[in-house]
Amino acid sequence: MRFVIRRAGFFLLTLWACLSLNFFLPRLMPGSPADRIIAHLHGAVSQATVRAIELSLGINNTQGIWTQYVAYLGHTATGNLGFSYSQGEPVSEVIAGALPWTLGLVGITTILAFILGTAIGAVAAWRRGSRFDSVMPPLFVFTTAIPFFWVGMVLILIFSVYLGWLPAGGNIGQLAIPSFSPSYLGDVLVHAILPALTLLITGIGGWVLTMRNNMVTTLTEDYVRMARAKGLSSARVMVDYGARNAILPNLTGFAMSLGFVVSGAILVEYVFNYQGVGYYLLNAVGYDDYPLMQGLFLIITVAVLAAILLSDIATAILDPRTRTAG
Amino acid sequence: MALPITTGQAAGPLEPGRELTAAGQRRWSALRRFSRAIRTNRKATIGVVLMAIFIFVSLFPGLLTHQSPTAFSSDITAAPSAAHWLGTDNIGADIYAQVIDGTRNVMILAIAVGALTTAVAMVIGVAAAYLGGLWESVLSFVTDVLLVIPIFPLLIIIAAYFPNAGNLVLILVLSFTGWSYTARQLRSQAQSLRNRDFLLAAQVRGERSFYIIMVEIIPTMTSLLLASFLNNALYAVLAGSGLQFIGLGKSNNVSWGTTLYWANQNAAWTTGRYLWFIVPGLCIALLGVAFAFINYAFDEIGNPALRPLSAAKARKAAEASTRRRLASHGARAR
Numbered sequence: 228m229r230f231v232i233r234r235a236g237f238f239l240l241t242l243w244a245c246l247s248l249n250f251f252l253p254r255l256m257p258g259s260p261a262d263r264i265i266a267h268l269h270g271a272v273s274q275a276t277v278r279a280i281e282l283s284l285g286i287n288n289t290q291g292i293w294t295q296y297v298a299y300l301g302h303t304a305t306g307n308l309g310f311s312y313s314q315g316e317p318v319s320e321v322i323a324g325a326l327p328w329t330l331g332l333v334g335i336t337t338i339l340a341f342i343l344g345t346a347i348g349a350v351a352a353w354r355r356g357s358r359f360d361s362v363m364p365p366l367f368v369f370t371t372a373i374p375f376f377w378v379g380m381v382l383i384l385i386f387s388v389y390l391g392w393l394p395a396g397g398n399i400g401q402l403a404i405p406s407f408s409p410s411y412l413g414d415v416l417v418h419a420i421l422p423a424l425t426l427l428i429t430g431i432g433g434w435v436l437t438m439r440n441n442m443v444t445t446l447t448e449d450y451v452r453m454a455r456a457k458g459l460s461s462a463r464v465m466v467d468y469g470a471r472n473a474i475l476p477n478l479t480g481f482a483m484s485l486g487f488v489v490s491g492a493i494l495v496e497y498v499f500n501y502q503g504v505g506y507y508l509l510n511a512v513g514y515d516d517y518p519l520m521q522g523l524f525l526i527i528t529v530a531v532l533a534a535i536l537l538s539d540i541a542t543a544i545l546d547p548r549t550r551t552a553g
Numbered sequence: 554m555a556l557p558i559t560t561g562q563a564a565g566p567l568e569p570g571r572e573l574t575a576a577g578q579r580r581w582s583a584l585r586r587f588s589r590a591i592r593t594n595r596k597a598t599i600g601v602v603l604m605a606i607f608i609f610v611s612l613f614p615g616l617l618t619h620q621s622p623t624a625f626s627s628d629i630t631a632a633p634s635a636a637h638w639l640g641t642d643n644i645g646a647d648i649y650a651q652v653i654d655g656t657r658n659v660m661i662l663a664i665a666v667g668a669l670t671t672a673v674a675m676v677i678g679v680a681a682a683y684l685g686g687l688w689e690s691v692l693s694f695v696t697d698v699l700l701v702i703p704i705f706p707l708l709i710i711i712a713a714y715f716p717n718a719g720n721l722v723l724i725l726v727l728s729f730t731g732w733s734y735t736a737r738q739l740r741s742q743a744q745s746l747r748n749r750d751f752l753l754a755a756q757v758r759g760e761r762s763f764y765i766i767m768v769e770i771i772p773t774m775t776s777l778l779l780a781s782f783l784n785n786a787l788y789a790v791l792a793g794s795g796l797q798f799i800g801l802g803k804s805n806n807v808s809w810g811t812t813l814y815w816a817n818q819n820a821a822w823t824t825g826r827y828l829w830f831i832v833p834g835l836c837i838a839l840l841g842v843a844f845a846f847i848n849y850a851f852d853e854i855g856n857p858a859l860r861p862l863s864a865a866k867a868r869k870a871a872e873a874s875t876r877r878r879l880a881s882h883g884a885r886a887r
Contacts, residue, residue, distance in 0.1 A: 373842075377835075486703045494795055520710055
């Protein structure tokens with residue numbers, strides 16, 4: 228319990244660091260964000276409009292920077308993230324519309340990649356020296372090194388352009404009406420296959436390699452030899468004695484991999500025009516829509532921190548050693 | 554942004570005998586072991602050969618193409634031909650020349666970010682472990698925060714404030730956001746060394762902290778530093794190309810990511826200009842693979858347990874497991 232509280236405290240501090248970054252970054256950079264927004268409006272802008280834009284960005288030249296900072300923290304804590312002028316609605320509503328798509332896509336593919344990758348890694352280590360083991364690790368070293376967006380482009384080329392099986396982009400068909408009907412859900416699924424496959428192909432390698440390497444070390448332990456000597460079945464020794472102990476570093480790695488997955492999701496959403504958080508983030512960058520940019524960065528950070536906290540708690544439950552250490 | 558692949562103890566503690574041999578001799582034998590490892594480890598061979606090709610192309614692009622990668626021409630989005638091996642882009646520039654000339658920019662990015670990130674991580678990680686106390690708490694906190702913040706969105710936001718950022722800005726931004734993982738590895742490595750005799754001896758001699766860190770601690774981490782360099786270079790290639798691909802960075806910078814950006818903007822797959830994005834993307838992948846394979850091979854060299862078994866050894870292992878199985882059957886029968 229003390230471990231969890233300490234971790235939660237660390238995450239609150241991290242969140243505060245992110246908020247401060249969000250606040251000070253635009254103010255440290257050359258040029259005012261308001262100027263750039265005004266440049267997008269093409270034309271004469273009255274003093275009153277400039278003032279309104281500055282106010283909507285939270286820039287208030289009459290107050291000191293610290294007053295503004297405290298006000299910003301207060302607004303964020305109460306869920307007021309400002310107004311996105313490129314989307315024409317409050318930032319919180321843009322986020323509410325985009326987040327489920329990204330969470331669904333990233334959540335499902337991450338869990339799939341973790342399960343599949345761990346299983347492949349465990350089998351490769353168990354059959355060490357077999358053909359399976361000589362092909363798999365180099366193959367996955369290769370997949371970890373190829374860029375996400377390129378995998379996405381190649382998949383579009385094969386499955387949409389060449390074979391014509393799957394749509395090349397978007398989250399739903401243009402005529403689809405949101406409902407819980409099978410046809411709508413099928414439409415959602417069909418649009419998610421290629422983005423998910425892209426994330427899976429590039430994301431699975433890390434799990435395979437880490438698991439194989441841990442498992443190779445674990446299998447030399449005495450308790451594994453003991454299990455064999457007891458005459459337990461191969462499957463039992465592999466899963467209950469080998470994999471179960473080798474999986475712990477992979478669980479910790481879960482936290483590390485999230486940043487990787489998030490970056491992949493942004494690029495994949497861009498390639499597939501999949502309207503999730505990453506898609507809107509890049510859109511916001513294109514329009515210099517700072518409130519939306521900051522809000523999306525904040526929500527991505529919160530999501531990642533929450534996931535890491537969960538994986539920390541899971542590790543603490545599964546591995547008593549972590550509760551006392553660090 | 555590659556997921557760092559952990560393989561247990563990357564750099565083992567010093568072998569006791571090694572400290573006694575003369576430095577020059579040690580370096581020679583290390584070099585010999587290294588070159589033998591490259592020849593015998595297939596992954597290392599592939600990685601080194603690929604790397605040599607990319608280095609050659611980035612040093613002598615003039616030998617491979619005489620066309621300008623940015624020159625306008627009326628021949629826009631042309632199909633591959635004898636004059637333009639990979640066709641031309643939306644302004645009529647030769648894509649093959651972009652791939653060849655872009656190699657240098659990508660290599661500079663990879664090597665500079667790999668070296669800078671590792672250097673920053675080394676200073677911060679080792680200082681945190683060695684200085685202890687308040688310094689350790691502050692530096693560790695900064696490292697841990699940077700470790701859990703999603704870096705790529707942060708990069709996007711920072712890059713958004715630098716419209717038309719060239720290679721230099723990209724290098725600096727990638728380096729100052731990407732050091733945290735390495736710093737943590739180096740910190741724990743340095744912590745394990747903290748109370749070793751040779752460091753206490755240096756303290757008793759009255760050496761300054763700076764000297765101890767630079768001369769006594771850092772040389773013991775060479776293999777870890779090398780692995781970090783390769784990992785960070787891979788990260789730079791993927792993250793840098795990713796940023797250029799989404800249009801952050803100078804749009805007339807000759808680089809693989811930029812070529813891909815224009816291919817995507819012009820929906821090259823719908824117009825049949827497949828090579829426009831396949832070739833630069835494949836180059837990124839192959840350069841990434843070169844870094845990853847060399848790194849993986851180092852891991853195998855340093856940690857024999859990870860090596861793939863040779864056929865003869867595999868047979869022996871299989872026989873042993875059959876014998877074990879027979880024995881266990883026997884045990885069960887009893």
